[in-house]
Structure formats: structure tokens, C-alpha cells
Amino acid sequence: MENDTESYFFGAHFAALKSGEIELLGEGLTGEDLAAVPEHWLSYPAPPASAHTALALLYTFFTAAALLGNGLVIFIFSTHSTITRPLDGRLSRGKVLLMMAFVWIYATPWALLPLFKIWGRFVPEGYLTSCTFDYLTNTFDTKLFVACIFTCSYVFPMSMIIYFYSGIVKxxxxxxxxxxEQAKKMNVESLRANQSSGAESAEIRIAKAALTVCFLFVASWTPYGVMALIGAFGDQQLLTPGVTMIPAVACKAVACIDPWVYAISHPKYRQELQRRMPWLQIDEPDDSASTATTNTAPNAPA
Incomplete structure (x- = not known):
């Protein structure tokens, strides 16, 4: 007969552990702290202390990368506005403030409702080192909240990202x-002073940046959305602490990576980076000029 102490548990460490060696998640917690942890996690073994340390360092790195990356985006926006000052399609201060207000008004309820436990609640997840909205409690309110936040915070933004970036690329x-077409009519190769046969066209570069941002959103938030749907409507046994930490870390990473995509894809930033760090071999052409160049078939003298 098999001894119970020889049974194996799988989950938090992605490896087999003997039951006699296991300290379960949530041990040492009491009162409100213990009540905040979904019962699903309390049956899994606790991770080693090194896992908590690694996650803390990773979150610290994400915070620094996000702050620096968003700073780069602000710098690029200010530089671009100073240099170009476009006359058409420029947003006024009032429009910008309205757009910012709309974003905050749209996003705030999904943070405040679970914070004050009006609808849903925030709970620890995975290794209990980070928190999220509750998608494990088997109640109608929890299922409805998960369905609504999935639709409003994933489906709608995804649809708008695809729509707007498709419009930009088009x-x-x-x-x-x-x-x-205008260059052909003027009998020149290009209307850009620095356009060469081997240079990457502007539409390809814009398309690459747009596709990269869309891919990052899909790659980072889709696993987390699927995980939340499984927790609310599917088989919760598929969600071990170790497995759930992967999408939890991935969705935090995208907030850090997106600003860098915007920065690195901007030609002015690339030119400045090329000037300061020539060893990177960026080879970004100066596209400030827009005059016609090389005649393909010079007109015969009259």
C-alpha cells in the first residue's frame, strides 16, 4: 500500500515534491490576511524564498524600465512638436485633456470597485507576491465581474488598437x-532628398511599429485574460501558482516594453542615439529634407 508521505504534489515549483517536505501557501497568515487569499491557493506548496526575491527584483526592474521608457516617449513627443509643429491635425490642449480624462474615467471604476469591494475584490495570486481581481471565487458576482472586465479591458481596447493602427498604416x-506618383510626374526618383534604393520605406517602418505594439498587447494580455476566464468559468485545477505567475509577469512587462518600441521606432530618437552611440551601428538616415533628387531621365534642352 502506498504511503501518503510518498505522494507527490505538482504546482508551485513546476516539480515534484514529497508531502512531508511541503509548507503550504498561506501558512502563518491569520484573520483578514488569510481571508483575502482564495482557498484555491491554500492547497498548494509555498515557493522557496528565492522565488519571492527573484520576483521582487523583477518587479523593481519593470518599474524602472517603465519610468525610463515613458520618459523617452515624453521627450520624443516634445522634440517632435518643437521641430515639426504640424498645422493640420494638431490636437489642442483642451482635446488632449478631454482624452486623458476619458481614459481615467473609463479605467477608474475597474480599480475602485474591487478596491472598496463594491463589485469584486482584489486578492493575492500565484505565489501571493502580487494581487489581482478575484477570478477564483465561485459566485455569480465574481463570474459577471470577470466577464465584464474581460470585455471592457481586453476586447474593447484590442478592437480599438487594431482599428486605429490599421488606419494609421493605411x-x-x-x-x-x-x-x-508625384515623383513620376516630376520625372524624379524620389521626393525625399535622402531616399536610396536600399532604404526602408516609411510605410514599412510604421507598419512594423504598429504590428509590434499590437503583438505585444496580444502576447502579454491574452494569456492573462484566458487564465482569468479559466478561473471563473473553467477547470481551476489547471491554474497552479507557478503557472499563473507566468502571465502575471508577462502583462506587467508589456507596460515597460511599449514605450521603448515607440522610442526606438522614432527616426529622431534613432538619429540622436546614433550620434551619441555610434558603436550601435544604427545607420539612421537624416530625413529632414524633402526635396526632389536624382533625375531618372533629364529633360532635353529646348
Whole structure:
């Protein structure tokens, strides 16, 4: 007969552990702290202390990367506005403030409702080193909250990202096509002073940046959304502490990576980076000029 002490548990460490060696998650917690932990996690072994240390260092790195990356985006925006000052399509201060207010008004309820336990609640997840909205409690309110936040915070933003970036890419392609058509009429190779045969076209670069941002959103938030849906409507036994920490870390990472994508894809930033760090071999052409160049078939003298 098999001894119970020889049974194996799988989950928190992604490896087999003997039951006699296990300290369960939540041990040492009492009162409100213990009540805040979903019962699902209390049956799993606690991770080693090194896992908590590694996650703390990772979260610290994410915070620093996000702060620096968003600073780069602000710098690029201010530099771009100073240099270009576009006359068409420029947003006024009032429009910008309205857009910012809309974003905060739209997002705030999904943070405040679970914070004050009006609808849903925040609970520890995985290794109990981070918190999230409760998607494990088997009640109608929890299931409804998960369905609503999935729709409003994932489906709607995803749809808008795809729609707006598709419009940007389409507009850039149309603009570049118009430039090429005008160049043909003027009997020149290009209307850009620095356009060479081997240079990457503007529409390709914009498309790459747009696709990268869309991919990052999908790759980081889709696993977490699927995990929340499984917790609320599916088989919760699939959600071990170790498994759930992967999408939890991934969705935090995207907030750090997106600003860097915007920064690195901006030609002015790349030119400045090339000037300060030539050893990176960025080779970003100066596209400030927009005059016509090389005649393909010079007109015969009259």
C-alpha cells in the first residue's frame, strides 16, 4: 500500500515534491490576511524564498524600465512638436485633456470597485507576491465581474488598437503612394532628398511599429485574460501558482516594453542615439529634407 508521505504534489515549483517536505501557501497568515487569499491557493506548496526575491527584483526592474521608457516617449513627443509643429491635425490642449480624462474615467471604476469591494475584490495570486481581481471565487458576482472586465479591458481596447493602427498604416501607405506618383510626374526618383534604393520605406517602418505594439498587447494580455476566464468559468485545477505567475509577469512587462518600441521606432530618437552611440551601428538616415533628387531621365534642352 502506498504511503501518503510518498505522494507527490505538482504546482508551485513546476516539480515534484514529497508531502512531508511541503509548507503550504498561506501558512502563518491569520484573520483578514488569510481571508483575502482564495482557498484555491491554500492547497498548494509555498515557493522557496528565492522565488519571492527573484520576483521582487523583477518587479523593481519593470518599474524602472517603465519610468525610463515613458520618459523617452515624453521627450520624443516634445522634440517632435518643437521641430515639426504640424498645422493640420494638431490636437489642442483642451482635446488632449478631454482624452486623458476619458481614459481615467473609463479605467477608474475597474480599480475602485474591487478596491472598496463594491463589485469584486482584489486578492493575492500565484505565489501571493502580487494581487489581482478575484477570478477564483465561485459566485455569480465574481463570474459577471470577470466577464465584464474581460470585455471592457481586453476586447474593447484590442478592437480599438487594431482599428486605429490599421488606419494609421493605411494612411501612411496612401501618403507614400501619392509621393511616388508625384515623383513620376516630376520625372524624379524620389521626393525625399535622402531616399536610396536600399532604404526602408516609411510605410514599412510604421507598419512594423504598429504590428509590434499590437503583438505585444496580444502576447502579454491574452494569456492573462484566458487564465482569468479559466478561473471563473473553467477547470481551476489547471491554474497552479507557478503557472499563473507566468502571465502575471508577462502583462506587467508589456507596460515597460511599449514605450521603448515607440522610442526606438522614432527616426529622431534613432538619429540622436546614433550620434551619441555610434558603436550601435544604427545607420539612421537624416530625413529632414524633402526635396526632389536624382533625375531618372533629364529633360532635353529646348
Amino acid at each position: 494612411q501612411v501607405f496612401a501618403h507614400e503612394a501619392a509621393l511616388r
